[in-house]
Amino acid sequence: MTEDNHAGNVILLRTACITLLLGLVLAWCLVMTRGMKIPYMLNIFTSTDNLLSGHLDFLMMTMLLLGFYASRIRLPKFVIWPMALGSIGNPTAFVVLAISPKIHSLPYILFLYTTLSLTTFGFGMAAIKALRYSFK
Secondary structure, rough: OOOOOOOOOOHHHHHHHHHHHHHHHHHHHHHHHHHHHOOHHHHHHOOHHHHHHHHHHHHHHHHHHHHHHOOOOOOOOOHHHHHHHHHHHHHHHHHHHHOOOOOOHHHHHHHHHHHHHHHHHHHEEEEEEEHHHHHO
């Protein structure tokens, strides 16, 4: 039997890599919209404030995921998957608003509240698990 060097949390590492890459892509989008003011990019991202929020949220999620991964505290799958999905979903909600700031459709609202709930549950449970682990 092989030893698990990831404490069962490899999904957190993989998701952190994805969120970091997406954050880097959005950084370039910010350069092309806020910095260079390229008309084509400004037509795509009509709200650069939301674009910035999405960029920062992807980077924040990267740090949170890497922090829990580095702690090597074994987390159950029902905690890991909401963390992973929410870490991609929450910043994506900002990117959608960057493209279409006036969106108020039912599918978007359902997506928004679902991803907020997943993220809150996942990171909340991980924080409780880490806190309890710290008292051992």
